[in-house]
Amino acid sequence: MAVGEGKFKLYTKITPPLEAGDWRFEASQNLSASTPQGSLDEDDLRIDQEQINVRIRSPRYVLPPDQVLSTYPPANSFGSYGSRLPQVVIKRRTLPWERRLDGAPQNTPWLALVLIAEGEARLDTAVDVADCVTPGVVLDGVAEVAKGNRLVVRKSIIDKVFPTRNDVDLLAHAREVDIHDTELMMGDDDGFLAVVISNRLPVPGKTRSGESVPVKYLACLVNLEGQYNALLERSPDPVFSTRFVTERLAFTEHAAQDDHRVMGTAGARQADFNLAEGAFAPAPLASTPAAGPASRAEAMTGSASFKVKSGVAAKDGATPHKATSQWSTQDLAKATSTDISLQMAADFRIVDMIDARLLDPEYRFPVLLHWSFTTTGNTTFRSLMENLDSRLLGDVGNTPSDLSGRLPLEVVESGHVGLNHKTREGDEVRSWYRGPLVPHPTLTSTANRLDLAHSSDQLRIVIPDGREDLSLATGFEIGRLLTLSQPSIIASLMRWRQGHYHAARLKSMLVANRPLWESILGAGFEFNDLHRLGPLVGRYLVDAIVKQPELLLGEPRPKVSPGRPLEFDGRAPDVLATGLGLSADILRGGDLNLMLDNLRKVQIPMDDLIIDQVGTIGVREALEADLNTQRIDLVSNVLSNKMLDDVLTGPAFPVTETIKLDVSLDALDRILVDSIRARQLDEDEL
């Protein structure tokens, strides 16, 4: 069902019919039949079981770029994103539900968009996919790529910023939009999209004085497969826990134990130690901070050197969070101090790496997609826009800036500003300047436009108060300098100047003879239209010819004209006989047989002389010589003298001076000479 334009539908989830992975379909049939001889059972009518193996592929370690429709905030952007949750929109609508999370309710999304502030975790790129998950976790099935990206994050950070098991399900939904609404659609093909939202607002940092500082965030779309249990089960109650501090103290203790072991003082019992670790790692949050570590310390029997200093931490870094919705920056600052303490404890980790990992273990998550952006400030768009100082340009605003060491700004009512001006002579004067942006409506009619100036000095104006107004001259110079900085534009200007010189001449000719052209082309002719003048003239000429052909071409020939009258004198057989050179008597008379007989008797005259002399050479040569003379005469009369010289040579045209006509230049000669001269002139001018 289509959704209307500008509307969209939200779906809690769109689950695939089958999850990704390898599947096998088995088809078996049982047949039985009854025949007159007896019944046949399935053993008789056996049909082999058919097995079809199917692999459903789905991105697991890397999200193909063509599956990502958009990310918000835009990658590598700076902005005040503090009140918007990052999100990623995926084209494949079922993608977040295509894999199964162990330990999670069915159809829980296996993807989560986590937002990591700078320094909270480490992103490793191009790692073997087997190393993309925490050691010990194995993802069955084939990997679609050999190398992937991984996010290495400590458990403490997971507890802080990753969604809880409860949240994962709420952070992915599907959306159906109208495919005609480009704004919502953003280039998808079917209108169904999957959206994964982050659970964290990218808030900017704050200094102690309350000023916000930009924070760089990394948004990662992580694969939670096999590590669902690493997430917090539910968000912690708003009671402060001293978990970090406790861990640090435990570290201290381990290091000391290590010392003892090395120095052989108080006997360090490895077995007890391991026991303590086992109790530590998955420990639920201590409800009473001070009591937690103390009780564990007691559990380590015989450890005389164990010292618990959680009391100090509780005062220093453990101001309990109030159960309000506000999180105070003061509290944050102190929470940061616990971070710092953790950092200080890092040295102890170096003493014994294994312990460090156990106490704040590192997890690795495959990252399907990651991008980073920077949050600046914490103002909202609305507050900024509503507090803008909206005035006309030229107004200096309500709070003039610090005026130390400079004269107050001179702004006159026309919008001109007084500026220092060092003249060419070196004098220091003040001049008026007004940019192209003015506070008053400007006159735009042609009469008020600026007449063409050829140098900036033409545009310098001295106004009655004695100062110069350099606004237009400055504009002229800027245009000139900007153009001079562009070699291609200079070249274009030069080409234009050369190529269009003739056009300019033509136009001046046109303008001078405007009445003539208007009489030909009509009064509305636009003189800017030079480049089409030729075709236009041609068309108008044709138009004129068609309208009044008798003026330009003469009367058109009538469609039917009478033939030449034939002269008849006497009877038809007589005329015919005369025309054929017969005696009139032959065709006269009514008897047809007699007429044919007479016709057969008619003597046909023959010229004996020709028959005798044909074939003798004398006659032929006489005729040929005569013909040649006639031909040469004809040709030489038609062609000009120059052509005779240049072209007609050789035995076919034995040109002699006698052939040449003694006429001065004829019309063709003159045209030829003119064209040659014109061409030379052109080249000279160029």
Place this chain on the structure above:
Amino acid sequence: MINNKIDILNHLAAELKTTVKPAFTEFQKDQDTAMPAELRNWLVRLRLLEGVPFANLVADSELLPQESIRWFYLDRRWTDAIVQGALSVGTVNSDDRIQLEAQYAAIRAELDTEERNVRRREGDKRKMGAPGPISGFLLRSAAVSGWPGLHVRAFNVDPEEGDDARYEEDDPRRIRLLRLERLAPAVLLCLFDGIPKVVHIEEPRQGIQFGFMHEDSGSSRSAKLRPRNKTTFEYLDESGGQDIDVPFRVGSSGVVDIRRLSDALATKPNTGAADGLDSAEYALQLIRFPWRQVYGEVESPRFETVFRATIEYEKVVEATFKL
């Protein structure tokens, strides 16, 4: 045979009427007319002040204080001057200048037309006609740097639909933008093809966004969520009486505690959270709309309130003429 030819000629007259093309301004983008196409493009860009040093647009930084928007008209004489300066590069001798003088009217007419069509989208009609006034604004604000991709729309009427008006790009009531560009990270220059009655500046819309109403009061931050009715999509209380404080996870900045948020939503009627929040309902509650700032004339402001010269005209006259 001759009859056919006369038919052709007769027909030609009718043909001529249909094929004679209208005004000369109907050229294609790359077609040479009064001047070569590449030159025309360059001059149009100059006309729209591309590449002009910022100090020449705004003579003093005091004229554009922080967090301000300054409206202006474009001085066509100034833009004429910049074009003339560019053309002067091509003239060498007085012959050239005479030629330029003869062509200048055509050049200016063509630029007047072409600069209106710089941002024309494929398929839109070309704008023709006599050059009108050009206006615009300079916006200097953190909003420009923090929200890249602002939407600016201008209307030449006060839309009857109020501030939610949506007109197509080529609707005659829309005023075309001639230029919309960030001159500096926090300075936005916009030029309108006309003098708009109403201008909308809108937060960028990159798809649908999710979030909260974020508040920042000195040393602490908080966020509020205004719950919606899940069937009608309306806010339960427009005035904010039903707003929920968004709980955050302890000890981590900005991480929303969805469990407690869901509990809080469940106390409000018709939010869909009472029977257990699902992801679609959660998304529905979180959808945020872009903010649209509308500029228009509520009442005509007195000129003195929007433009205050530091030197009064009378004083200048007195000083000049020693009255």
